[in-house]
Amino acid sequence: MAEGLQSIKLRDIHITDPLFGSYSKLVSEKIIPYQWEILNDRVENAAPTYCIQNFRIAAGEMQGERKGVVFQDTDLYKWIEAVAYCIENGSGARFEEIADEVIELIARAQQVDGYLNTYFTVTAPQKRWTNLVEGHELYCAGHLIEAAVAYYNATGKTSLLDTAKKYADLICDVFGRGDEQIHGYPGHQEIELALIKLYRITRKRCYLECAKYFIEERGSEPNYFDEEIKKRGGSEFFHEFDNYDLKYSQSHIPPIQQRTAEGHAVRAMYMFSAMADLALELEDDSMMEACQAVWSNITKKRMYITGSIGSSGVLERFTADYDLPNRTNYSETCASIGLMMFGQRMTSITKNAEYYDTVELALYNTVLAGIGMTGDRYFYVNPLEVVPDFCTDHSYMMHVKPERQRWFSVACCPPNLARTLASLGQYIYARDKEGIYINQFISSTAELEVENRKIQINLESGLLQDGKVRLSVYLPEAVPFMVKIRIPKYAGHLKLRRNGLKTECREEKGYALFSEFDSGENLIELDFDIKPRWVGANDWVRDDEGKMALVKGPCVYCLEEVDNGENLGAIYVDPKTLLEEGKPIDELFGNLSTIRYHGTRLANVGIGEDELYGELLLQETNISLMAIPYCHWNNRENGEMLVWQKMYLGR
Ligand SMILES: [Zn+2]
Numbered sequence: 001m002a003e004g005l006q007s008i009k010l011r012d013i014h015i016t017d018p019l020f021g022s023y024s025k026l027v028s029e030k031i032i033p034y035q036w037e038i039l040n041d042r043v044e045n046a047a048p049t050y051c052i053q054n055f056r057i058a059a060g061e062m063q064g065e066r067k068g069v070v071f072q073d074t075d076l077y078k079w080i081e082a083v084a085y086c087i088e089n090g091s092g093a094r095f096e097e098i099a100d101e102v103i104e105l106i107a108r109a110q111q112v113d114g115y116l117n118t119y120f121t122v123t124a125p126q127k128r129w130t131n132l133v134e135g136h137e138l139y140c141a142g143h144l145i146e147a148a149v150a151y152y153n154a155t156g157k158t159s160l161l162d163t164a165k166k167y168a169d170l171i172c173d174v175f176g177r178g179d180e181q182i183h184g185y186p187g188h189q190e191i192e193l194a195l196i197k198l199y200r201i202t203r204k205r206c207y208l209e210c211a212k213y214f215i216e217e218r219g220s221e222p223n224y225f226d227e228e229i230k231k232r233g234g235s236e237f238f239h240e241f242d243n244y245d246l247k248y249s250q251s252h253i254p255p256i257q258q259r260t261a262e263g264h265a266v267r268a269m270y271m272f273s274a275m276a277d278l279a280l281e282l283e284d285d286s287m288m289e290a291c292q293a294v295w296s297n298i299t300k301k302r303m304y305i306t307g308s309i310g311s312s313g314v315l316e317r318f319t320a321d322y323d324l325p326n327r328t329n330y331s332e333t334c335a336s337i338g339l340m341m342f343g344q345r346m347t348s349i350t351k352n353a354e355y356y357d358t359v360e361l362a363l364y365n366t367v368l369a370g371i372g373m374t375g376d377r378y379f380y381v382n383p384l385e386v387v388p389d390f391c392t393d394h395s396y397m398m399h400v401k402p403e404r405q406r407w408f409s410v411a412c413c414p415p416n417l418a419r420t421l422a423s424l425g426q427y428i429y430a431r432d433k434e435g436i437y438i439n440q441f442i443s444s445t446a447e448l449e450v451e452n453r454k455i456q457i458n459l460e461s462g463l464l465q466d467g468k469v470r471l472s473v474y475l476p477e478a479v480p481f482m483v484k485i486r487i488p489k490y491a492g493h494l495k496l497r498r499n500g501l502k503t504e505c506r507e508e509k510g511y512a513l514f515s516e517f518d519s520g521e522n523l524i525e526l527d528f529d530i531k532p533r534w535v536g537a538n539d540w541v542r543d544d545e546g547k548m549a550l551v552k553g554p555c556v557y558c559l560e561e562v563d564n565g566e567n568l569g570a571i572y573v574d575p576k577t578l579l580e581e582g583k584p585i586d587e588l589f590g591n592l593s594t595i596r597y598h599g600t601r602l603a604n605v606g607i608g609e610d611e612l613y614g615e616l617l618l619q620e621t622n623i624s625l626m627a628i629p630y631c632h633w634n635n636r637e638n639g640e641m642l643v644w645q646k647m648y649l650g651r
Helices: 020-039 051-058 073-089 093-109 118-123 137-155 159-174 191-202 205-217 224-232 265-282 285-302 333-350 355-369 413-422
Strands: 013-015 429-431 435-438 444-450 453-462 468-475 482-486 495-498 501-503 506-508 511-514 520-527 533-535 547-552 555-560 571-573 580-582 594-604 618-629 645-647
Touching (some): 013 020, 020 073, 020 093, 020 413, 073 093, 093 137, 137 159, 159 191, 159 205, 191 205, 205 265, 265 285, 265 333, 333 355, 333 413, 355 555, 429 444, 435 444, 435 453, 468 482, 571 618
Parallel strands (some): 435 482, 571 645
Antiparallel strands (some): 013 444, 429 435, 444 453, 468 520, 482 511, 495 520, 547 555, 547 645, 555 618, 580 594
């Protein structure tokens, strides 16, 4: 097997960053306790989840009807996974007892043969495995397995792992190419990457084979989903699945033949993440080729500047190249998390840093925007332009919410955010035999062992402030060791110092390489040129024509009504306007500067107040503007928000 990058254990990483440290603190202090209350239906004014109740009913410990969406079980699994990462990173000890108890409940809800799903156990036991398109059984199993692996890694306890293995063994028996087996695959991918995780800790080959089977079988002829739908004669759980488009679940052709990102964005990201894992485990070039082609299609033609994906509000999916509307898009928080997962794996295989530019965009913008600073409000959909009055229910805008919500009836995003923020360390550092990789500039400390000696890393990042990053590498004695630091595309002319002296260094696959460390402290200083700047879009992105977006390093900035007044669409900005960094807003995390500049407000004064159209008579007013990081929008007041601003080119 080829050797990819390894993660550094979360227990050996400590995040000290003012921005990300605030969010990771939020996970243990607010998000996990809040979500536990939610799972138990104890939060007023939040949609009930019935989640814990469903497990009690499935375990035979409570009477009643099982309620909630068919994949409701996953909310609990992702919650446990987040708890596991908190236990591992040292912030979650107080949740361990609750987690242990609920893990026992899950085990009691498991059937004798290993099957575990509250919907099919309670509501429709005769329908097990009959609706793979909509039933989400394998998707739920995948999240159970991921939680089990994380909890085992964090605590060494095997109870949840035993439950997951028992279920995974059943799945390996039920699905496959044998005459007695079901020749199907999941309607929502997830189990594939989970089975690979399970394989990696158990080394049981059947889990890897089963993941490979699910990928290879998908989209082959005769198409399993086509046949299944014909037999059923229509949709069972989701009316939007009538006239099912096979592209929706990437089952139109075998995944290794796919070259463009199609269908539901989260499904696609989970699938390609698994394919990247398989490409590594099996040294399978055809899997890798598909991953590279799709990655390229996404990042060059189908991704927002905020690192979000899924242009269509209908079916949460990819559409066509350059179709990137800013107000009606879906851009699900989970899809950006999936993009981070995919990118991390691509770097892990290729040891090429470039994928992390996209991971970083997704993380700093869409993923952080997905959660409010109180920890109990979330965005599912992440538009780049909002006019609250236009976000009308029962219309083409019904998916867009102008303010973060307490919870959702389909609540994949909040617990997905929790598990991602709790395991952030894995996106900062990685290692291989040669040494350590610094993939993100998030202030933190890390410890790793090389030749039985503990090496200490202290990363102090001013990336989002003055662009200066200071890395201290402490070796108890000199050992052969390499530090590879990602050079992001936006770095500009990078200035380097080593132990206080100007230096140059070798670059390889997007990393600056440093070696030959002395015993004791070694200092590497990087100075990124990350002044605020305007960026434009490819001419084919019709929705951004004549517009520009303000960025600083990986952070996209936006205008909000609270700072700039109503009708942000009437604002025009000269691209040559002076951009000045202003004082951060105290109540927003991370001490990130605001950006101040001048613009012009254009008004048509030829029209009377009660007229819709009329003579064109323009009046220009010079105005002062203030932009804030996109990730922070809607944390102070509700109102309009705008990323892409109109260019004023003079007359
Ligand atoms: Zn989601």
